[in-house]
Amino acid sequence: MNSVPRNWRLRQQRYRLVGEICESCGVRIFPPRDVCPECETMEQKEVAFSGRGEVYSYSTVYHPPRGFEEFAPYTVALVRLEEGPLVTAQLTDLDSEQVKIGMSVEMVTRRMQSGGEEGPIVYGYKFRPAIQPAAA
């Protein structure tokens, strides 16, 4: 996570949820990989996913791994994207008691790690409860 070259290499999937469609069997893939996990061919096309999905399962982290202390406690969820893939990500903009399996969430680009006072800031996808329209 705190490797500068790795963060740079993954910026498209981290910032924009860029995954792949397998041109052979049509399955949606995230994160991108060389070989389709369904049909084992190598023909994939890049696509940015919508970012809409729902919580498949979740857990609240009180003792975070090194580098994530600043956000603890935080909730990590498996999010089922509407295109199909299951993505592991932090939830944000909510209190942990609000989380429900099946709740609608949407992707936002947020700080993953602040890098202390001198390091590079890492940005990436998190999910939050879908914005509700205000009463007119």
Added chain:
Amino acid sequence: MVLKPRREVGFVGYGAYVPRYRLPNAEVARVWMQGQGSTPIKEKSVAGLDEDVVTMSVEAARNALSRAGPVDPNQIRAVWVGSESHPYAVKPTSTIVAEAIGATPYTQAADWEFACKAGTEAIQAAIGFVGSGMARYALAIGSDVAQARPADALEYTASAGSAAYLVGPAREALATFEGSLSYATDIPDFWRRAYQRYPSHGGRFTGQPAYFTHIVEAVRSLMECLGTEPPDYRYAVFHQPNVKFPISVAKQLGFTVEQVQSGLLVNEIGNTYAASSPLGLTAVLDIAEPGDRVLLASYGSGAGSDALSIRVTDAILERQRLAPRTRDYVTRRREVDYAIYARYSNKLVR
């Protein structure tokens, strides 16, 4: 004096963002004033732990693109972010935002700075960029996570938010641009030196010689050049550091309270600095109707005011619902106390 390109341009998309957390003024007064004394606003927005000018700009920009119809982000030739709280001292905010919205790599990314008017100067520059024919689209963003020294008067109002405008050809626009004018002089009303966490301000300099003179001169001169009068405008939006100033400057200029009310967000979200008047304008565009004229005037300490006149087109009606409205963000509200605010705004050391 009036700034207007030869080619007709306008706003093709617009988008707002306000963080979820709110600090009531009563909490600031409780901690520093034993709960006594008057407070300038009801409450202010506070950025979450994982939010900054980059993340807020990205969301406002995505909302602007959602409202722009079928614009390919690869055709955006400029991504400009105006702010006084860029996350890095050296490393542009704009390249991260451009990457996150898919506008890289053939784009002129740059960061702008001028206290609270960095957003409107990016808008003016984008109008020039598109109006000259150099670009089909240019994205201008005003965004801030404003800092205030604990117990300072600014702590009641300094808040967080972002507004983005995609400038493009007038025939695609939801509001066309009629003209703009800037008025700037050297005023010692507010500053922050390098390596300092919090800004300083020059007491009585902030009112009459700064905010009022610059906005009044910019707006009066613009209306004179365009041959318009206050009643020609359905809405007017002024920079809003508190509730009193924008209402007072509106009256001085001959506008009514009704004309400024719809774009006046400061009582509910505070002073979002470079996003302040641009967010007032997104709130107005959310409810505007075809044919409405809107006047916008920013103010940035140091000091200057950019005044713009726009006219809303028929396209507004189908675009308004394509992204969350400003009001959706304002009502998405989670109150925090001073202790949580201190943690979220990095005032606690461990």
